[in-house]
Amino acid sequence: MKIRPAKNLKSNAGLDNYTDQLVSLASAGDQKAYESLYREFFPKISRFVNYRVSHRETAEDLVAEIFVKAWQSLQGSSEVSSFPKWIFTIARNRVIDHYRTKRPTADLFELENLLEYEDNIVNTIDLDIASRQFLEILDELPSDQQQVIRLKFLEDLANEEIAAIIDKTPGTIRVIQHRAIGALKKLLKTPPNN
Amino acid sequence: MSKKPEDILDEYLALLHKEGSFSAIKNQLPQSRALAEQLSVADLAWHIPTNKPVLDQTAVWNRVAQQIKTNSPQPQAAPLASPASRLLSGFSLHIPKTAFAGIMAVMMLWMVNSAAVAASNSLPGQTLYPVKRTVERIQLTLTLDDVKKTEIRIKHAETRLNEAKTIVDTSSSTNEKIIEQALNDLKSATTQVADESSDNTDLLQKVVELTDKQENLLPAIQDKVTGDAKKIADEALSTAKETKTTAEKNLEELKNQDIQSDDTATTTPDSLEHPSSTPSQIKGGGEDATSTDDTIWKLGSPSETSTGIEIPPTEQLDNEETTTPQILELK
Numbered sequence: 001m002k003i004r005p006a007k008n009l010k011s012n013a014g015l016d017n018y019t020d021q022l023v024s025l026a027s028a029g030d031q032k033a034y035e036s037l038y039r040e041f042f043p044k045i046s047r048f049v050n051y052r053v054s055h056r057e058t059a060e061d062l063v064a065e066i067f068v069k070a071w072q073s074l075q076g077s078s079e080v081s082s083f084p085k086w087i088f089t090i091a092r093n094r095v096i097d098h099y100r101t102k103r104p105t106a107d108l109f110e111l112e113n114l115l116e117y118e119d120n121i122v123n124t125i126d127l128d129i130a131s132r133q134f135l136e137i138l139d140e141l142p143s144d145q146q147q148v149i150r151l152k153f154l155e156d157l158a159n160e161e162i163a164a165i166i167d168k169t170p171g172t173i174r175v176i177q178h179r180a181i182g183a184l185k186k187l188l189k190t191p192p193n194n
Numbered sequence: 195m196s197k198k199p200e201d202i203l204d205e206y207l208a209l210l211h212k213e214g215s216f217s218a219i220k221n222q223l224p225q226s227r228a229l230a231e232q233l234s235v236a237d238l239a240w241h242i243p244t245n246k247p248v249l250d251q252t253a254v255w256n257r258v259a260q261q262i263k264t265n266s267p268q269p270q271a272a273p274l275a276s277p278a279s280r281l282l283s284g285f286s287l288h289i290p291k292t293a294f295a296g297i298m299a300v301m302m303l304w305m306v307n308s309a310a311v312a313a314s315n316s317l318p319g320q321t322l323y324p325v326k327r328t329v330e331r332i333q334l335t336l337t338l339d340d341v342k343k344t345e346i347r348i349k350h351a352e353t354r355l356n357e358a359k360t361i362v363d364t365s366s367s368t369n370e371k372i373i374e375q376a377l378n379d380l381k382s383a384t385t386q387v388a389d390e391s392s393d394n395t396d397l398l399q400k401v402v403e404l405t406d407k408q409e410n411l412l413p414a415i416q417d418k419v420t421g422d423a424k425k426i427a428d429e430a431l432s433t434a435k436e437t438k439t440t441a442e443k444n445l446e447e448l449k450n451q452d453i454q455s456d457d458t459a460t461t462t463p464d465s466l467e468h469p470s471s472t473p474s475q476i477k478g479g480g481e482d483a484t485s486t487d488d489t490i491w492k493l494g495s496p497s498e499t500s501t502g503i504e505i506p507p508t509e510q511l512d513n514e515e516t517t518t519p520q521i522l523e524l525k
Contacts, residue, residue, distance in 0.1 A: 042249075060257075174201060
């Protein structure tokens with residue numbers, strides 16, 4: 001996506017990249033800079049929410065709340081070390097809150113495990129054979145490996161963003177990712193029993 | 195130090211994601227079949243289609259923007275901002291809280307002082323006049339000495355007189371109520387200072403001067419006012435005359451008392467020069483035989499000593515001392 005540059009955006013040697021500059025301007029109250037941040041992160045955040053909340057209007061409500069909450073928190077914070085990690089933490093907590101509202105008796109551990117897709121992609125999409133096979137054997141992996149693979153490849157998230165969602169370090173994400181792909185490779189080579 | 199397998203895989207996954215397909219990076223890969231197979235699995239995963247409808251980016255942003263404008267706090271009003279930075283938000287100065295408090299205190303004092311100075315020339319009915327009266331009350335409260343307090347009241351009474359004269363000279367008849375109030379204040383102030391000055395010569399002198407001034411100015415005020423104001427002016431003039439008479443009388447009495455006490459003070463030493471009674475002789479007589487010079491002063495004039503304690507001559511005292519043992523022997 002082409003990002004429309006915010007007004008008054010100047011190069012700053014102290015800031016690592018474009019996102020950091022946008023965050024700095026947005027923290028100072030620049031709404032145009034925040035709109036640019038929104039356009040940069042909307043696809044990932046909306047995909048993350050949309051996969052887990054099947055109702056479209058509800059998903060849009062949640063996405064709007066996530067970005068409003070992020071803006072409000074930015075105004076009170078002097079420095080945000082990693083905006084991607086930060087906003088995905090907000091998104092994760094908001095989705096868990098949504099689950100909690102729907103199921104008030106469920107415990108937190110169960111709710112966090114519900115950060116999976118509400119819809120079964122295999123049943124809802126007309127997939128080719130390879131894709132269908134991939135998703136079927138994905139279910140055979142341990143839950144943490146399934147989560148990392150889905151977030152990484154189906155939702156197109158970076159390791160840092162995945163780390164924020166499942167509350168682990170990026171290094172741990174790389175290890176889980178390596179194991180998961182290795183397991184998938186073996187399972188894909190193995191012919192089906194029936 | 196060799197890289198870990200998970201880090202190597204992650205680097206090539208980043209390359210695969212950037213180039214978009216496995217075939218595009220096939221020639222850049224190292225001679226590793228395992229890595230190639232892993233990347234082909236990843237390529238497959240990245241190309242699995244999904245049919246989830248995308249959310250409306252613009253509609254969601256409109257809601258976000260509306261909420262930001264209506265609900266979000268402004269950065270300038272951040273809760274951690276100091277009072278100085280809030281007040282001086284338009285400036286780039288950073289003032290410590292203590293320095294800010296000091297500056298504010300000085301400014302407050304300056305403002306109070308300025309208001310007091312500005313009010314000092316105000317007249318009844320003007321906006322700053324209550325400030326003037328408040329300053330006067332504070333001045334009285336802070337003065338602990340009774341004499342000085344009365345002196346201040348005399349000054350205030352004189353101020354009331356001047357105010358009344360100025361109002362009458364400069365104002366129209368629509369200010370009758372204000373003139374009445376000023377004259378009433380003058381009357382009560384005069385009565386109060388007269389009561390407080392009854393036994394002090396200096397204060398009485400000042401009361402006489404104050405009432406003298408009132409006798410000169412009040413007739414002019416009487417001529418210019420009508421109705422109740424004229425009546426109150428008459429009463430004020432009567433009060434001034436009575437007060438002046440009483441003050442002059444008290445003053446006269448105090449002066450007479452002073453003269454009498456001065457005469458007494460000048461005759462007392464003469465009594466001590468009685469030809470037949472030297473201090474040593476006095477000490478020897480009566481019950482207060484051990485009395486000091488203070489006792490001598492109490493004896494007063496020769497006439498007083500003759501009616502009071504009779505001082506026997508020294509010889510008689512000596513005889514008494516010698517006869518006393520004889521009496522004891524008879525018993």
